[in-house]
Amino acid sequence: GAGVSQSPSNKVTEKGKDVELRCDPISGHTALYWYRQRLGQGLEFLIYFQGNSAPDKSGLPSDRFSAERTGESVSTLTIQRTQQEDSAVYLCASSLGSSIQYFGAGTRLSVL
């Protein structure tokens, strides 16, 4: 498909476990973003990757959160020692430069 692809679509985990969320951006898009969407709240910016530049990690809520991206390809968001407050939908978006952001369907994370 031509859109942003995220996997898994749903993830249920136990408190204290680590989780990895994956994002495949639109081919050719240089920029990639991760957002968190809590129930009833707006999207919160987490991290931004642009090409080979240093990522903007200013939105990561704690050091339990980290993300990687190799070049202009796949990105992985890792949450270590998950807590119940981490339950949310994690959305990935990509864009050409800093133009219009195209979103994936998200990963719905539930921490029990």
Add this chain to the structure above:
Amino acid sequence: QKEVEQDPGPLSVPEGAIVSLNCTYSNSAFQYFMWYRQYSRKGPELLMYTYSSGNKEDGRFTAQVDKSSKYISLFIRDSQPSDSATYLCAMSEGSNDYKLSFGAGTTVTVRA
């Protein structure tokens, strides 16, 4: 106080009615304003993108920005059941500003 305020609704209207949505914001540096539509269990998709104050029309959708009042609106004319979704406002300070500030979203149901 949140940077962007949006009434979560829900809003229920009959088919054919005009849907009126709005957001207020506190950051006077915002210059670029967007409306996204998000269907259930899908990622947000961009509907309208406007710069500074004024109106923009695209088919049945009209976006209005009043920077003096820090108030933006989205109107949907001749609403259809397929317009049932959550509508999110978003804004940024510059055209290359990748950090979007989102409202919480308004859930709209158009009744057939």
